[in-house]
Amino acid sequence: MYGLGPDKRPRWAILVPVAIIATAFLQSLLLLAIYYDVRLPATVSWRAAPELHSAQALTRLPPFSSHDTDNYRWYTDAKLRQLAACTARGDCGPNADKAGIAIFASWHCHWAAYANYTGGEGVWCVGMMRSLERQGFTVLHGGDNDWRYIYHLHRQLGDMVRVIVADPGEEGHKGTFAQYQKSAAWPDGIPAWKWFRMTYYPTSESGIVGRAWMISAEPNLPRAQDVALRASGGVSWFATGYEALQVKSDPADFTFLGYGLAPAEYTAVVPWAQRPPRVYILAKQAHYFHNGHQAVYEPSFFTRAADELAAEFPGFEFVGGFADSRSADQRAAWPVPAVIRNLGLLDKHRFDEEYGHARLLLGLGSPPLSPSPYRALARAVPFANPHTVQNGRWTYQQHESMRDVPEPYAYQVEAFNYTSFVETIRSALRTPIEPLRFERMRRETADGRMRDWIMYDWRGLAAGILADRLAGNETQGNGAVGVFEL
Ligand SMILES: *[C@@H]1O[C@H](CO)[C@@H](O)[C@H](O)[C@H]1NC(C)=O
Ligand SMILES: *[C@@H]1O[C@H](CO)[C@@H](O)[C@H](O)[C@H]1NC(C)=O
Ligand SMILES: *[C@@H]1O[C@H](CO)[C@@H](O)[C@H](O)[C@H]1NC(C)=O
Helix, strand or coil, X not given: XXXXXXXXXXXXXXXXXXXXXXXXXXXXXHHHHHHCCCCCCCCCCCCCCCCCHHHHHHXXXXXXXXXXXXXXXXXXXXXXXXXXXHHHHCCCCCCHHHCCEEEECCHHHHHXXXXXXXXXXXXXXXXXXXXXXXXXXXXXXXXXXXXXXXXXXXXXXXXXXXXXXXXXXXXXXXXXXXXXXXXXXXCCCECHHHEEEEECCCCCCCCCCCHHHEEECCCCCCCCCXXXXXXXXXXXXXXCCCCCCCCCECCECCEECCCCXXXXXXXXXXXXXXXXCEEEEECCEHHHHHCHHHCCCCCHHHHHHHHHHHHHCCCCEEEECCECCCCHHHHHHCCCCCCEEECCCCCHHHHHHHHHCCCEEEECCCCCCCCHHHHHHHCCCCEEEEEEEEXXXXXXXXXXXXXXXXXXXXXXXXXXXXXXXHHHHHHHHHCCCXXXXXXXXXXXXXXXXXXXXXXXXXXXXXXXHHHHHHCCCCCCCCCCCCCCCC
């Protein structure tokens, strides 16, 4: 996601290596996978009489296979036949009457659904698809930006297709949006206002219509937000005013859709009394200890703090689970503090288990915006969010969404300030917290945003933006916006 935007979309032939690089690059985001079964369901129940074998054959979804990534057409064909069948029977379930079809064809979505790709955007996209399906909307798969096929679907389904999530596409691959865009000369084309692009965190990009056609996994939080924290029944809930769908075209901004976390009943919380005085270091790679402008601590801080805290908290330790793929020179130049017990790279279950037994998840500056702090808070493990200050201003922080979470849930640690470092750890070792969950990640809340997004009057909003644009009043900034046919 960072540096692997849709414009650097890999070609088919190099997609697997790119996915591997992306996966390595986004280590922390792999962990999101625990919240969803990344594979989509392979079977559906068919409620008609068992002798209707042809009905079963016509509506059967393809088996999951990481080697047969062209199964998206089978999946989509079967989904459409299921929709036709339930429409004819009159038992489609909620929302099917709303002509609510979404087509997902971004490469992240495709490779997450068909090739075990569990990088951040992949898991986020599967979460979006599942949320819509859970609510009775029909989700079709358009492969890895197979615009020829999306066009073929759109010509048949027309107004029933409300939204399309895809990248711009490539001529030499399976076509581009531009090749199939509706225009005065080609009224059968796909209208630009149906096309949404994914970006994990808001950047400066824009869709053809405007910035609201960029959807994001993290909100673009302004500092003045509607922050509220309330405790109820052993779980604290944190709200920021970004719970409901917000469509911002004036001033133009991204559309935050985000993802939901697994409900509390699936989240194990280790009782405070069973946790040793342990600080878990959030890092899957040793180079995070010295990661350019994201570096936040002197290596000596760990040794000093361990010495200082051992007397006060017998058995105190720093624990981490990271790989070290650096060269011998780099290792010599940036030794990992020997005082840290490295458990090695952990799978997601061991990771949960290990930091779940800690009293603090300590951020090292990298990776930014990972989902791990949300997961830790849900397990009643506070997060230390480091930030760099220059002339009184925060110039870098690890996790923007943690900035307004109060102590003792999140601690704001000043970079290269030993006092701030050791005092944060000391407070966390002494202060138990309740599990903390973000209201915007409550499954029902996230589902509500997805429902409101697919049902939103995007054509109406686009019509206003277009009228302003044609009158010379550009309201969407100077991104990749353009003139389009409604
Ligand atoms: C993909 O995931 C499934 C389910 O976890 C697993 O059975 C399969 O071996 C995986 N395939 C690859 C290529 O990793
Ligand atoms: C370091 O952090 C402490 C505790 O937060 C703070 O009181 C102090 O002013 C900071 N020192 C500097 C030089 O910023
Ligand atoms: C441009 O369009 C916006 C949104 O419709 C409107 O609020 C604004 O007044 C317009 N500006 C001009 C100069 O027409």
